[in-house]
Amino acid sequence: MQSQTLYLRLLSYIVPYWSRFAWVILAIIIMAITDPVLAALIQPLLDGGFVNKDPATIQAMPFLLMLLVLIKGLAMLASQVGMTWVASRLVMDLRTDLFRKILTLPATAFDNYSAGVLLSKVTYDVSRVMAAATDTLVILVRDSLAVIGLLGWMFYLNWQLSLIVFAVVPFIIGIVRFISKQLRGINLSIQEAMGEMTRILEEAISGHKLVKIFGGQHYEQTRFQVASNQVRRLEVKTQMASGLSVFIVQMLTASALGIIVYIAAYQSATNNITVGGFVSLFTAMGMLFAPVKRLTKVNDQLQQGLAAAHSVFALLDQASETNGLCQHRYLEEKSLRLSGQLSFQQLYFTYDLSHRPILQAISLTIMPGETIALVGTSGSGKTTLAHLIPRFYPVSTGQLFVDDIDINELPLSVLRANIALVSQEVVLFNDSVAANIAYGEMAAAPREQIIAAAKLAYAMEFIEQMPNHFETIIGERGVKLSGGQRQRLAIARALLKNAPILILDEATSALDSQSELQVQKSLEKLKRGRTTIIIAHRLSTVAKADRIVVMEKGRIVEMGTHAELLIKQGVYAKLYQGQVQNKGDELSNIGKISDHDAIK
Structure with a gap:
């Protein structure tokens, strides 16, 4: 210039x-x-x-x-x-x-x-x-x-x-x-x-x-x-x-x-x-x-x-996110509530056209209220696939439909108002507990709804112990909270939003066994009547999913229930058996250490 x-x-x-x-x-x-x-x-x-x-x-x-x-x-x-x-x-x-x-x-x-x-x-x-x-x-x-x-x-x-x-x-x-x-x-x-x-x-x-x-x-x-x-x-x-x-x-x-x-x-x-x-x-x-x-x-x-x-x-002068090709049709429908049906049709995605596609030939239909688990090794494309739903990244080729509407036609405000996300990397702000739960467009939510969401996420037990309860400032990135407490606040935020599409990206990864059990119970309530996409490395947390989608090198290689995939003895069965064996080895090692301590 x-x-x-x-x-x-x-x-x-x-x-x-x-x-x-x-x-x-x-x-x-x-x-x-x-x-x-x-x-x-x-x-x-x-x-x-x-x-x-x-x-x-x-x-x-x-x-x-x-x-x-x-x-x-x-x-x-x-x-x-x-x-x-x-x-x-x-x-x-x-x-x-x-x-x-x-x-x-x-x-x-x-x-x-x-x-x-x-x-x-x-x-x-x-x-x-x-x-x-x-x-x-x-x-x-x-x-x-x-x-x-x-x-x-x-x-x-x-x-x-x-x-x-x-x-x-x-x-x-x-x-x-x-x-x-x-x-x-x-x-x-x-x-x-x-x-x-x-x-x-x-x-x-x-x-x-x-x-x-x-x-x-x-x-x-x-x-x-x-x-x-x-x-x-x-x-x-x-x-x-x-x-x-x-x-x-x-x-x-x-x-x-x-x-x-x-x-x-x-x-x-x-x-x-x-x-x-x-x-x-x-x-x-x-x-x-x-x-x-x-x-x-x-x-x-x-x-x-x-x-x-x-x-x-x-x-x-950088290009902003594109809003929607037919956004004028939905401007009056900002409060439009989608049913949550998702349809991926021969979808490809790459971050850079000079590199190989991260996702290849993805075809998948998710019905409203269905719980889908995406599993696979690191780098298989699970999180990338989930990030295409709120249009964090544009689809390279192929199509993605939400309620039979091309995702590129919906205004971002309408699309994202129907999606709640709880990710492994919890993002919290240097503000009060209440402001972090009722964040953004939910800022005007009644205190009763905020409390109800906190209870469902089993967050009340530590919120009530704070000096100012819901008005306590949690520090930059929630530094004054433990990892599990931060995760439960993020879950409470998703509960309060009450969106028809829910994305859980390693949502319970930072919780101990007892807290995870409590949150899993609240998630079971949350998933009712919602389309839920669960991304998890611990396969024991996705066993109850309606369908498990197994990904490998950006492709869907298997699909079915937990029992069906174990019978197939394919990729999922090997992943599951490997995790069970590793857990057994850990328990065995703990037992050996305990026996050694007893002898001493």
């Missing part, structure tokens, strides 16, 4: 606040005009007050100078406060848009972006964008007007001398354009390096227990130091390029100023210029230094902001 396009897109975020922004620009213009006016007052002050001893000039000048400083101070205050307000709104709007986009990204995007990179875009990159959209605009408007005004006054005083200043302008433009290209590339690298550093930091924080138990402190410290050093090197490189351009521009300006001073002094000796005119001209040239220096350095800020804007808009 070109710099001009990026900058115009950034400025579009200011449009909603154009009236306030217009007042800010007006204040900036007034502040810029005061510089050449101050230089212009020098001539009558010296010629009229000190040379000609004019009483009127002597009396008027102090008041004019005080008025000028007052106007400049008020304009500066108004511009700073107003621009800060506009800039903060721009940052807030950008971050809001980014967060909204992140919430609508398909699952494939999260497979490609790490959490650290996304965090870096929302925090670091957006703050850099603010500098390009507002700070640089202030400098460009204020200092450009100041330079134009000062040059205009210089031309008015002595156009011959002022032409010397323009002799160095082409060189300054060339230097700025060359450095701009260098800075843009460096700043893009800084965005990537900052994202990598944030990713390493996020991984180390979230996995701090694993880091400690496996002694990974040195490894993580080394990784972070390398990433942090890369950011440092790029920052130094940026300052080197920026500082070099400022130094060259200042040397060119100083050379021109030296020549002008020499010629002006000669003209003063020959009475071609008055004392007031000479000092006023020299003052205007001296006042050119500060705005020219800022205008030269603004390119650094601008390139940083544009590089950050490129990163931000690249994420904003």
Whole structure:
């Protein structure tokens, strides 16, 4: 994306606040005009007050100078406060848009972006964008007007001398354009390096227990130091390029100023210029230094902001989840309750077209209220198949129907309102127990329903022991709860939703034997009248399923009840016998250890 396009897109975020922004620009213009006016007052002050001893000039000048400083101070205050307000709104709007986009990204995007990179875009990159959209605009408007005004006054005083200043302008433009290209590339690298550093930091924080138990402190410290050093090197490189351009521009300006001073002094000796005119001209040239220096350095800020804007808009331009091809037919039916019938017809799925399909030729019909268990070795495609139902991933080829409706035609809100999910990786938020059970669209659920769901999930026994019961804050990711307690809260959340389609992905994996028995009883109640898909490695938990679907390398290889599959002596029978034998070996080993302890 070109710099001009990026900058115009950034400025579009200011449009909603154009009236306030217009007042800010007006204040900036007034502040810029005061510089050449101050230089212009020098001539009558010296010629009229000190040379000609004019009483009127002597009396008027102090008041004019005080008025000028007052106007400049008020304009500066108004511009700073107003621009800060506009800039903060721009940052807030950008971050809001980014967060909204992140919430609508398909699952494939999260497979490609790490959490650290996304965090870096929302925090670091957006703050850099603010500098390009507002700070640089202030400098460009204020200092450009100041330079134009000062040059205009210089031309008015002595156009011959002022032409010397323009002799160095082409060189300054060339230097700025060359450095701009260098800075843009460096700043893009800084965005990537900052994202990598944030990713390493996020991984180390979230996995701090694993880091400690496996002694990974040195490894993580080394990784972070390398990433942090890369950011440092790029920052130094940026300052080197920026500082070099400022130094060259200042040397060119100083050379021109030296020549002008020499010629002006000669003209003063020959009475071609008055004392007031000479000092006023020299003052205007001296006042050119500060705005020219800022205008030269603004390119650094601008390139940083544009590089950050490129990163931000690249994420904003990512395709969101497709809602539904015929969503208009169901917009009035957001509360539509499906029966739960599912039909997979010659379905294929692959994460990347360059790789082999994860699912191949899946044909399966699940009737309303039926309980289906998906079993198989790790990597056989069980979880992937279940994730196609809520459209976390799109079907590559083939079709998936829900109640005889192509799943791609249903709006996501309608489809997902009819699905409840309890996964092995329990997701809880740093909020109250009640808020975690009644999450999202269930937030307005009556307390009686929340309590009923907690009772069915056998969660009341630990909730009642908490200091504030349902209002207890459970910490980030439910860190204050045990694994089994977190799992039961997730089950209570699914119970409260009361959806016709239920997906249980290793839902009882974190429970001890007693808790699992209790939750299994509640799940038996929950499954009544619902289409249930159970994914489990422990085959003893799926024995009561209406049908067991055995998967291997992305294909369905067997299907039937627990008893039927055992009689077949196929893949399922081997898996089941292997688990029974392993459990028997474990019990045997425990017995041997107990006997050994008894002998001792």
